[in-house]
Amino acid sequence: MNAYIHESIAGMKITQGFVREDLNMNILTDVCTSVKNSWFDAVAIMFLMWPSAENISAWTMSLLYSFSVYLMAADPLVTLGTVIAFAGYVGRFWTPINNIANTYNTIVINMSYMERIFETIDEPVLIKDVKGATTMRPIAGNVEFKNVTFSYDADMPILKNVSFSCEAGDTIALVGRLVPGKTTIINLLSRFYDLDSGSVKIDGVDIHGVTLKSLRSQMGVMLQDSFVFSGTIMDNIRYSKLDATDEEVIAAAKAVCAHDFIMEMEDGYNTEVNERGSRLSLGERQLYRLRVRCWQILKF
Known part of the structure; x- marks a missing residue:
């Protein structure tokens, strides 16, 4: 629900431009209804668990006292103090169970939060420094792509055996149709992705073998997204x-x-x-x- 609301606000001008306000409102209503029904189900389970635990605890204590009366009549070694002490132990056993039942909904919500958090933490880092990576020396600006092949999807190669070089001080324009490739070359030069094959060298140094920090700290990359942070x-x-x-x-x-x-x-x-x-x-x-x-x- 939050994701859809964020998307709708971010794309408000597009929504208004294509007169989709009513349709988007219907979609949001369906999403909110689904969230509401799920929440009601969780609340119903919560309210069902607490009385159930309380009733089981009460029935347990009732059976204990009833059976204790029979034992006290049949066995003189079973005293009233023994019964009260045992009842106290039973009560202490049920106290944490009743507390869990009271906070069931909170526990379930926190478990879902933890699941999302650990999904993020466990997300593998695809682009990282290779073992034994060295620090990139000060860059002069000579760039060489040699037999570079790259694909975002294994079935759809974007670059096939691309080779070119440019010297420091050159101005290079990559011109073409609206298909992947031009921005991809810039991304590969900054090593936002790893190659399928081939090499990218700067001043004769393969960038795959240098640390990301030492490489990117010497570059100024202006991508298509005009992102401005809050502040001055x-x-x-x-x-x-x-x-x-x-x-x-x-x-x-x-x-x-x-x-x-x-x-x-x-x-x-x-x-x-x-x-x-x-x-x-x-x-x-x-x-x-x-x-x-x-x-x-x-x-x-």
Whole structure:
């Protein structure tokens, strides 16, 4: 239910643009009804368990006292003190069971939370430093793809024996149809994925054998998603270099032509942009996305 609500709010403009408000409301109603029915079932079980445990406990004590009267009449060694002591032990036995019955619903909910938490914790890390990985030396910028083959799905290869090289200082444009491949090459260069075969080398060093931190800390990658964190513009530009001075941040913004529109905001670089940059227009977010280039300038 929460996932559907989040998706609907995030895609509100698309929903309104295609006039799907009524349809989405019907879907949400069905989801909420399912959640409500599941909750009622859980509550019914909870209310059934507590009286059941209490009734069994009461019947146990009643049978104990009834049988004790018979024993006391038949065997003089069974005294009233013995019966009371045994009843006390029985009561102590049933107390934790009654407590569990009272908190059954809470226990079940917490168990479901723990299941989700451990699912996340147990999720395997697919891309990690290989054994014996070395630190990437300062990058000059020579890149070589050699017989690179890669696929997101084993049955659908994206790249087949791709080979090319570029020298430091070159500007390369990857142009093509709206099919996977162009962004994939950038992802492989940053080692967000591992190759099926072949190698990617930077300055003659195979990036598969270096640590991810030493590799990515020397790169500035500007992907298609224009993600802006909540906070000030200054905080976002300084995201990758926390010790950057205000003068360095402003100089980096000027280098990517972002300074002018930033200064038009009411508080300049100290303007709060809200979550995901909701205060910025799409065009401003796309320009503001150049903060990745700002990070690169701040680094180097």
